[in-house]
Amino acid sequence: KxxxxxxxxxxxxxxxxxxxPEENRKLSRKEKGEQVIDDGPANIVxxxxxxxxWGHSQRTxxxxxxxxxxxxxxGKTWSSGTVDYILDNDHYLGHLPxxxxxxxxxxxxxxxxxxxxxxxxxxxxxSVSLWNMAHQAIDLHKQNGKNNNTNFFLRGILFCKECDExxxxxxxxxxxxxxxxxxx
Numbered sequence: 001k002x003x004x005x006x007x008x009x010x011x012x013x014x015x016x017x018x019x020x021p022e023e024n025r026k027l028s029r030k031e032k033g034e035q036v037i038d039d040g041p042a043n044i045v046x047x048x049x050x051x052x053x054w055g056h057s058q059r060t061x062x063x064x065x066x067x068x069x070x071x072x073x074x075g076k077t078w079s080s081g082t083v084d085y086i087l088d089n090d091h092y093l094g095h096l097p098x099x100x101x102x103x104x105x106x107x108x109x110x111x112x113x114x115x116x117x118x119x120x121x122x123x124x125x126x127s128v129s130l131w132n133m134a135h136q137a138i139d140l141h142k143q144n145g146k147n148n149n150t151n152f153f154l155r156g157i158l159f160c161k162e163c164d165e166x167x168x169x170x171x172x173x174x175x176x177x178x179x180x181x182x183x184x
Contacts, residue, residue, distance in 0.1 A: 009090045010046040011073035012125050014038040026062055035122045042125045044070060048086055049126050053133035057141065058083040087138065093131055094124030159184055 009015050015033030035172075044065070051061045058080035065078040072078045090097050096118040102108045158167045167184035173183075 009033075009035050009038075011091060012038060012042040012087065012092065013122070037066060037123055037125060041073075045086060045092055046126050046130075048083055049092070049130050049134045052083075052087055053130060053137050053143065055137045058087070092125045093128060094122055095119050096121035 013035050016036045017033045040169075046064075051064070052058075053103055061083045062078035062080050063081075067074070070078070072082055088090070090112075098111055098116040098118055100115045101111055139142075156166060159165065160167060170183050172181045172183055173179075
């Protein structure tokens, strides 16, 4: 079934009921809503994935969203943890993660592959290719310790033709200079 099995829908989705909320409250057993895309928040989820795929860190994405005064899912300011939670949620691919927590008494999440996924449960917000690009950028950031927040985009990929050593990035800008002098 395409019903959302309890709690509130993830950020980017909303629950649509066949009955009005008032009629739903009158029932002895609560009707389950169908999960549909909520356009405004869904666009923010897409933006988060695009920014991550371009190499921006979770902290930078959170700062950008806060600078634009976009409220977080809780209606407060964004944190890197909230952005990371969205980037790590299989739900945005259209799958329903099931049995995700290690036990009923702890909030520790199981590792990817240890929990069940109900595939194609609902309409996805992002494509598989965008998910893969974002996670590839995140993995590269973890491996190399860098992201697009640096002015030295070629750091780690520019090598000397003669000795095959990686060129070192340096900022040689004098303190009162009007122009930046960044060299390898």
